[in-house]
Amino acid sequence: MHSSTLLILLLGLMALAYHFGRKRAISSAGGIARINTLHSLPAYYGLYAALWAGIPAMLLMALWSGFQNEILIAILKSELPPSLMDGLSTGQVGLMVNDIENLASGAIVSGSVTPEMQAVADRYAQLQRFADWAMWLAVLAIAVGGMGYAWSRTQPRMRARNRVENIFMVILVVFSSIAILTTLGIVLSVLFESLRFFQSISPLEFFFGTLWSPQTALRADQVGASGAFGAVPLFTGTLMVSAIAMLVAVPIGLMSAIYLSEYAPRRVRSLAKPTLEILAGVPTVVYGFFAALSVAPLIRELGMSMGFSVASESALAAGLVMGIMIIPFVSSLSEDVINAVPQAMRDGSYALGATQSETIWRVIIPAALPGIVGGILLAVSRAIGETMIVVMAAGLAANLTANPLDSVTTVTVQIVTLLTGDQEFDSPKTMAAFALGLTLFAVTLTLNVIALHIVRKYREQYE
Amino acid sequence: MSTTVEAMGQRVGAMSAAELSSRPDSRATVGDVTVANPRMVCREVDVWYGSKQAIKGVSLDIGKNEVVSMIGPSGCGKSTFLRCLNRMNDTIDGCRVEGSIQLDGQDIYDKGLDPVPLRAQVGMVFQKPNPFPKSIYENVAYGPRIHGLTNNKAELDALVEASLRKAGLWNEVKDRLDQPGTGLSGGQQQRLCIARTIAVSPEVILMDEPCSALDPIATAIVEELIDELRANYSIAIVTHSMQQAARVSQRTAYFHMGDLIEVGETNEIFTNPRHKLTEDYITGRFG
Numbered sequence: 246m247h248s249s250t251l252l253i254l255l256l257g258l259m260a261l262a263y264h265f266g267r268k269r270a271i272s273s274a275g276g277i278a279r280i281n282t283l284h285s286l287p288a289y290y291g292l293y294a295a296l297w298a299g300i301p302a303m304l305l306m307a308l309w310s311g312f313q314n315e316i317l318i319a320i321l322k323s324e325l326p327p328s329l330m331d332g333l334s335t336g337q338v339g340l341m342v343n344d345i346e347n348l349a350s351g352a353i354v355s356g357s358v359t360p361e362m363q364a365v366a367d368r369y370a371q372l373q374r375f376a377d378w379a380m381w382l383a384v385l386a387i388a389v390g391g392m393g394y395a396w397s398r399t400q401p402r403m404r405a406r407n408r409v410e411n412i413f414m415v416i417l418v419v420f421s422s423i424a425i426l427t428t429l430g431i432v433l434s435v436l437f438e439s440l441r442f443f444q445s446i447s448p449l450e451f452f453f454g455t456l457w458s459p460q461t462a463l464r465a466d467q468v469g470a471s472g473a474f475g476a477v478p479l480f481t482g483t484l485m486v487s488a489i490a491m492l493v494a495v496p497i498g499l500m501s502a503i504y505l506s507e508y509a510p511r512r513v514r515s516l517a518k519p520t521l522e523i524l525a526g527v528p529t530v531v532y533g534f535f536a537a538l539s540v541a542p543l544i545r546e547l548g549m550s551m552g553f554s555v556a557s558e559s560a561l562a563a564g565l566v567m568g569i570m571i572i573p574f575v576s577s578l579s580e581d582v583i584n585a586v587p588q589a590m591r592d593g594s595y596a597l598g599a600t601q602s603e604t605i606w607r608v609i610i611p612a613a614l615p616g617i618v619g620g621i622l623l624a625v626s627r628a629i630g631e632t633m634i635v636v637m638a639a640g641l642a643a644n645l646t647a648n649p650l651d652s653v654t655t656v657t658v659q660i661v662t663l664l665t666g667d668q669e670f671d672s673p674k675t676m677a678a679f680a681l682g683l684t685l686f687a688v689t690l691t692l693n694v695i696a697l698h699i700v701r702k703y704r705e706q707y708e
Numbered sequence: 709m710s711t712t713v714e715a716m717g718q719r720v721g722a723m724s725a726a727e728l729s730s731r732p733d734s735r736a737t738v739g740d741v742t743v744a745n746p747r748m749v750c751r752e753v754d755v756w757y758g759s760k761q762a763i764k765g766v767s768l769d770i771g772k773n774e775v776v777s778m779i780g781p782s783g784c785g786k787s788t789f790l791r792c793l794n795r796m797n798d799t800i801d802g803c804r805v806e807g808s809i810q811l812d813g814q815d816i817y818d819k820g821l822d823p824v825p826l827r828a829q830v831g832m833v834f835q836k837p838n839p840f841p842k843s844i845y846e847n848v849a850y851g852p853r854i855h856g857l858t859n860n861k862a863e864l865d866a867l868v869e870a871s872l873r874k875a876g877l878w879n880e881v882k883d884r885l886d887q888p889g890t891g892l893s894g895g896q897q898q899r900l901c902i903a904r905t906i907a908v909s910p911e912v913i914l915m916d917e918p919c920s921a922l923d924p925i926a927t928a929i930v931e932e933l934i935d936e937l938r939a940n941y942s943i944a945i946v947t948h949s950m951q952q953a954a955r956v957s958q959r960t961a962y963f964h965m966g967d968l969i970e971v972g973e974t975n976e977i978f979t980n981p982r983h984k985l986t987e988d989y990i991t992g993r994f995g
Contacts (some may be wrong), residue, residue, distance in 0.1 A: 511801075588840035593901070595910055596796060597851040598828030607850065612841045 248310060251381055255306075255388055260298040262392045266294025269399045283325025286408035293405045294395035296412050302388035307381045317372050318374040320340060324368065329361055338508040345369055435686065438679035445673045447472045451680060453477065457643035457654075459663060474677055476684070479644040482653035486564045486639055487628040489649060494628075495621055497669040498575025499505045505576070507605055518577075525573035533637035536566035541638055548650055558640035564649065567634050574624040582616025583609060583701075615699050622696035626689040656681050738983045739972040742772035743959075747828075747912055747942040748793060753807035755788055755797065762788045765807070766968040768961055770912065775934060775943045777953035780963035781989065783927065785867055786946045789963070793944065794830035795823040802896065811912070812963050831910035835917040837897035839889035839904075847889040847900055848872060851908035867907060875903035876933050895926025902941050903935065906941075913944040919952065931956050950990055954978050962986045 270290030274283045322342065329341065341362075344354050348366035399405075443451070454475020501521065507513050511667070541562035548555035586609050594604040610617070640652035641662060663678040742902060746769040757765035759852045764787045770776050778786040781889075788797070795816060797803045809816050816826055828851070839847050850869045858864040861962070868885075872878040877899045887912075889900050907915055915934070919927040934943060945980040947953050953960050955972065962970045962985070968987045970977065982989040 299955075309973050586839070589834060589836060590840060591799070592832075592834060593840065593904075594797065594850075595799060596794065596827055596832035596834075597854070597904065598824050598826070599854050603854050607854070608840050672776040 248306070248377075249489040251306065251384060252303075253386070254682075255299060255302055255358065258296040258302075258388050258392070263291035263295040265291075265392075266395055266399060266708045267291030269294075269396060270401075270405070273399060274401050282401050283396075284404050287636065288410050290399050290403070292400070292409045293403075294392060296393040296409065297391035298388050299391075300412070301391050302384045305387050306380065306384050309383070310357050313380070316347075316703070317369065317376060317477060318368060320372060321365065321369055325365065326328035326361060329365070330507075330582065335687050339687045349373065355424075377392060386504035416452055432686070435676060435679050435683050439675050439683040442673060442676035442680045442695055446677070446680075450474060451476050451677075455645050457659070458626055459659070459677050472673065474673065476647040476656070476681065479656045480646075481638070481645060482560065482643070482658075483655040484637055485560050485627055485647070485649060486567060486655055487625060489561060489564025491621070492576050492626060492630075493565055494571035497568075497570045498624075499579055499617065502576040502579035502583060503570070503605060503610075506580045507601065509611070515574070518580075521573050521576055524570065525577075529570065529633040532566050533633040535561050536634050536638035540566055544650075553650055556640065558652045559650050560639060560653045561649040563635045563639035567628055567631055568636060569633070570634065571624045571628055574627060576618060578620030578623065579613070579617045579699065582613045582620065586612045586617065619696040619698075619700035621700070622692050626692035626696070628691050629692075629705060632655065632661060636661055656685050660685075730813040737767065737968045738970040738986075739976075741767045741968075741971050742768055742969050743769045743774070744774045746770065747812065747995065748944075749808075749810045750793075753789070753792060753805065753809060755785070755792060756806075757800070758802045760793065762966055763792070765968045766963075768968060768971060770853070770942050770944050771941075771959075772942055773913040773938055773947060774959060774961045775938050775957040776961060777957035778902065778944065778961045778963060779948075779950060779989070780948045780969075782948075783965075784962075784963040786963045787916050790916055790944060790946050793912070794827045794832055795915055796827070796832060796937050798823055828908045829910055830912045830914060831905035831908065832914045832916065833898070833905055833918045834920050837901050839892070839897050839900050841888065841890055843886045843888045844872075844892070844900060845885040848903050848907050851904060855908055857908065871903040872905075872909040873902075874875045874906050874937070875899045876936075877903055880963050891949055893926070895922050896931060897928055898922060898926070899933065902930075902937075906953075912942045915943065916950060917946055920948060927952070950978070962989060 267287045267290055270283055270287045271277055271280060274280055280287065322338075333341065345362060346369065347354050348358065348362065349370040439567075446465045451474050454473065455477045456473040456475045457478050458473040460472065501517075503519060528610045536692050537558070541558060544559060544562050544565075545555045545557055572579065589602055590612060594608045599607070635655045635658050637659060639655060641654050641658065642652050643654050643659070644651055646653060660681050661679075663675060668675045712892070715978065740868045748770040751767045751914075753763055754761060756880045766785075766789060768789075780786050792805050792809060793798045793816075797805060805817060811829065814832075826912065832944070839965070841851065842850070845868055848871050849864055852864060852867050856883075858867055869882075872881065877896060880896060880923075880987060881900075889897065890899060898921075902913075902918075918934075919930050922930065931952065931975065934945065937943060945953075945956065957974050960974045961968055962977065962983070966986050970981065972982075980991060981990060987993075
């Protein structure tokens with residue numbers, strides 16, 4: 246009596262409804278020969294019936310499955326014999342209810358089972374069986390009722406096509422609002438946790454303090470946990486790693502975009518473009534260990550041989566590898582905008598006796614510049630939000646330094662370390678992660694909005 | 709123009725059936741392709757796009773201080789031929805040009821010849837006005853800058869002004885030279901493109917349907933300009949408008965399916981076409 250059985254049954258009913266709805270539409274028109282008296286094609290009447298049979302029933306089923314257990318537990322609690330509840334705190338009652346649920350479904354129970362508990366569990370199992378049956382009956386009744394309603398409405402003048410189209414539009418709206426509401430939910434949850442954080446730590450300290458040491462005492466007798474939340478070292482670290490990444494990605498990405506769009510023969514382009522895009526498909530964790538195990542030691546050895554002191558986890562290593570990762574962003578976005586510069590611009594320049602490089606640097610790049618800048622801003626926001634490479638290659642020490650050979654840490658790395666492992670979820674240490682996340686989100690959102698605005702404005706210029 | 713067409717219609721109507729059938733119908737060019745003082749000389753030019761032949765053995769001279777118009781139905785090869793004259797076809801993949809095209813006695817398809825300076829000598833104005841997304845001043849200064857034609861800012865300013873004056877645009881834009889050229893009206897943009905072309909002092913100007921994107925008033929201004937430019941330049945113009953060809957050109961060449969069918973004085977072509985295809989086209993029987 247699983248609910249998936251019910252779902253399959255419902256789908257079967259929908260198929261039946263389709264079949265009969267279609268047949269009824271044809272017969273109501275007076276046979277296949279007079280089918281043009283129908284407002285819509287017969288299939289729409291079938292779909293109309295199927296949707297009426299399926300959607301209300303499925304909605305009921307979803308609601309029922311969502312709330313059944315809570316209602317049953319509430320009934321159960323009100324029926325608990327007082328002897329079981331004697332001297333128990335709310336938490337312990339919750340545990341016991343959990344035990345009873347487990348007992349009823351035949352799973353392992355934490356304590357010993359008393360006859361009283363066994364009785365309650367039996368009662369619970371009985372309630373559950375009853376509720377399941379009731380759900381089956383109700384859902385099937387609604388499905389058949391929906392079918393009957395569609396059946397009674399089916400007549401040649403009924404605008405079945407418009408109704409079906411409307412239902413589909415509503416379904417699409419519901420699904421797209423799921424994505425939007427999820428985003429909104431994430432933003433709000435981060436926002437509220439951040440506000441809680443700022444109640445215990447002042448925003449002034451967070452945004453302008455230069456000492457970051459988020460270890461707070463779990464117990465009163467703990468030592469060595471100062472709990473300083475000045476995020477400036479994290480911001481500078483993030484900025485430095487991103488800046489190094491952009492120094493790598495922008496020239497390489499832009500040059501390869503120019504080569505691919507202006508110089509490369511078609512065959513080279515068809516090979517080189519996918520190869521570049523493979524870079525974007527490499528998982529960032531792979532970049533991470535490439536940075537930590539290959540690039541960082543290489544930089545360290547190089548630096549040492551030249552007499553510099555280089556940390557084994559340096560901003561330079563993380564930035565270089567992140568730059569490689571971002572190349573395909575810059576190159577494919579730039580290539581798109583360069584290709585969007587009309588051929589007429591090139592023709593006009595060539596017709597004045599300009600060479601190819603004069604045309605590229607004096608006409609095409611200036612024309613494409615807004616779009617290229619937009620692409621670069623998108624890449625920057627990607628660099629700032631990147632996590633895995635910096636976790637593995639940049640280090641954890643919150644140094645306030647301008648030396649790229651030092652170990653630095655970034656906002657994303659600190660969020661990861663604050664939230665991994667065992668945490669209490671009401672200490673400033675944990676909630677600092679939300680404040681960092683909110684800052685990060687605000688910065689990347691702003692960058693994206695600016696970038697998209699620039700790109701769109703540029704597109705309009707030629708269309 | 710309308711009187712010319714009427715006159716032509718009467719003339720054709722007056723011809724007997726015998727006269728009509730006696731006229732040549734082959735694809736050999738009718739009329740004299742040469743001129744007394746040629747600037748460009750094209751002989752037996754073939755153009756191929758891949759395996760498709762777009763131009764078949766076309767010979768034509770472009771004289772000094774004259775406007776030659778090229779007319780014909782769409783796809784007849786007139787634009788392709790025009791683009792051969794400054795090697796703009798080089799930028800098209802799979803395009804191959806055979807035969808000889810000379811500018812002042814120099815073969816422009818010679819292996820040792822660089823097409824880049826050639827295009828400064830043979831300028832081109834396109835169908836759709838295509839000013840660069842730069843200021844009006846920079847649009848005109850672009851060519852002189854890349855060719856290093858001026859030594860200082862004052863000379864460049866003077867050259868820009870002279871070019872805009874020659875294109876009849878100076879009075880309209882002299883107060884807003886720093887504004888984007890794309891903000892001008894269509895007719896002004898096209899004259900800006902002509903000014904840009906003049907600024908590098910070409911000998912020949914090629915125009916590929918320069919008025920097809922313009923309204924009648926802007927067209928009239930550009931046509932007047934073309935007539936003035938004839939004093940200093942040789943001009944070859946492709947046009948879909950027979951009235952325009954009659955108004956601006958001294959000689960007319962009629963193209964059909966890649967063949968040059970007939971060449972002659974513009975008056976002659978429009979009043980007394982010698983080839984049946986030319987007659988069919990200019991009397992509106994097709995095209």
